[in-house]
Amino acid sequence: MHVLVVNAGSSTLKFQLIATDLEAMETDADRRLVHGVIERIGGHALVRLRQPGKARQLRETPLKDHRAAIEYVLRWIVSEESGIDEVRALGDVHAVGHRVVHGGQRFRQSVRIDAEVLHAIEDQVELAPLHNPANLKGIRAITELLGAGVPQVAVFDTAFHATMPDTSFLYAIPYSYYRRYGVRRYGFHGTSHRYVAFRYRKLRGIAREAVNIVTLHLGNGCSACAIKGGNSFDTSMGFTPLEGLVMGTRAGDVDPSLVTWLAEKEGTSAADVERMLTRQSGLLGVSGLTSDMRELLAEEREHQDRRVTLAIDMFCQRVRRYIGAFLAELGGADAIVFTGGIGENSPEIRARVCQGLEWLGLRVDPLRNEACIDGATGTINDKDSRLAAWVIPTDEELLIARDTVRVVTTGDPRAR
Ligand code: ADP
Numbered sequence: 490m491h492v493l494v495v496n497a498g499s500s501t502l503k504f505q506l507i508a509t510d511l512e513a514m515e516t517d518a519d520r521r522l523v524h525g526v527i528e529r530i531g532g533h534a535l536v537r538l539r540q541p542g543k544a545r546q547l548r549e550t551p552l553k554d555h556r557a558a559i560e561y562v563l564r565w566i567v568s569e570e571s572g573i574d575e576v577r578a579l580g581d582v583h584a585v586g587h588r589v590v591h592g593g594q595r596f597r598q599s600v601r602i603d604a605e606v607l608h609a610i611e612d613q614v615e616l617a618p619l620h621n622p623a624n625l626k627g628i629r630a631i632t633e634l635l636g637a638g639v640p641q642v643a644v645f646d647t648a649f650h651a652t653m654p655d656t657s658f659l660y661a662i663p664y665s666y667y668r669r670y671g672v673r674r675y676g677f678h679g680t681s682h683r684y685v686a687f688r689y690r691k692l693r694g695i696a697r698e699a700v701n702i703v704t705l706h707l708g709n710g711c712s713a714c715a716i717k718g719g720n721s722f723d724t725s726m727g728f729t730p731l732e733g734l735v736m737g738t739r740a741g742d743v744d745p746s747l748v749t750w751l752a753e754k755e756g757t758s759a760a761d762v763e764r765m766l767t768r769q770s771g772l773l774g775v776s777g778l779t780s781d782m783r784e785l786l787a788e789e790r791e792h793q794d795r796r797v798t799l800a801i802d803m804f805c806q807r808v809r810r811y812i813g814a815f816l817a818e819l820g821g822a823d824a825i826v827f828t829g830g831i832g833e834n835s836p837e838i839r840a841r842v843c844q845g846l847e848w849l850g851l852r853v854d855p856l857r858n859e860a861c862i863d864g865a866t867g868t869i870n871d872k873d874s875r876l877a878a879w880v881i882p883t884d885e886e887l888l889i890a891r892d893t894v895r896v897v898t899t900g901d902p903r904a905r
Pocket residue numbers: 707708709710711737780781782783784786829830831834835
């Protein structure tokens with residue numbers, strides 16, 4: 490099957506075309522035919538395309554909305570120019586998988602989209618006003634362009650965390666807010682944590698139920714997940730993706746009374762303070778320089794800027810805090826797993842996160858750690874380590890494509 494994976498953001502569209510089926514999944518023979526990112530939708534859009542074995546392409550074109558962007562992508566895929574010979578007509582796109590940020594309490598796994606599901610996704614807009622509307626635009630554009638006959642599947646960022654017990658997902662505020670409005674921890678990055686846990690069990694050759702690990706997704710957004718018996722038991726992101734770890738521009742955990750205090754002090758609104766916590770905080774806010782970890786590490790090497798070091802150290806210490814907390818909640822685990830842009834590519838950050846964790850049995854092997862970059866998978870602990878540390882590159886799009894195939898062909902998204 491040719492599956493188009495769509496991740497529609499507010500002014501961006503990420504997409505991949507993946508050829509896969511139940512057999513290909515078994516042998517990891519899925520093929521990625523193209524992946525691309527479109528930025529600045531609504532104006533002069535920037536289109537980046539990558540195909541295996543070909544040079545990257547970058548082009549500019551006016552795209553007025555998500556529908557125009559998706560139309561552009563589909564036209565290009567079926568054109569001579571793309572060189573994707575097996576997809577020559579729109580009918581050769583067999584299914585579409587959408588990343589949907591918020592599934593609320595309703596969606597515990599990936600589902601085929603029909604009118605009722607679409608309504609239910611609309612119902613979650615209140616919980617994710619920044620994200621779900623864009624995802625919905627993607628779904629509607631596909632229906633218009635490919636027709637209602639092409640199956641579409643929604644894969645939710647929150648779904649993996651649906652297994653959290655109430656002791657993990659509730660906030661210690663009056664219970665009535667949970668009942669009335671669904672105020673609770675939902676957790677995000679679920680597709681990434683789930684994919685990494687899946688890869689871990691395949692690599693180790695163990696059953697799903699035997700997976701007891703702490704996964705660390707460290708990218709622009711960052712979150713940790715305590716996985717018990719293969720299921721999410723706790724996670725660092727909460728009601729929104731603002732809680733938890735220090736991120737590129739997000740503060741992570743802060744004392745909530747800061748919001749009113751700062752709003753009063755600065756004569757602004759709570760919404761303004763929330764925007765500050767979301768867009769001007771984290772690595773950017775502390776360093777005063779950039780949200781990009783690679784740039785911070787380079788700056789630290791060259792100029793030994795105190796606030797740059799502070800930002801990086803706070804980032805690492807917060808990750809360490811969650812590792813400790815989650816290992817305690819799980820009653821111990823077999824491994825911690827690094828993933829995401831930083832987790833997959835920065836031996837330096839991994840080493841700094843693990844520094845001082847020898848007491849709990851984690852010893853990093855410097856050579857192995859240095860070797861795990863650029864998409865490499867492996868362990869980075871030394872042979873005497875009681876706790877393993879892995880680097881496993883995430884691949885949310887692949888999981889979305891596989892869920893799509895499984896839902897469309899068997900009705901069940903769970904991998905065996
Ligand atoms: P997102 O959460 O948006 O998917 P990514 O997973 O792509 O983000 O992660 C982006 C982050 O990864 C950026 O902060 C980037 O600087 C960082 N990163 C990528 N490569 C490296 C590297 N070699 N060293 C340190 N940080 C890196």
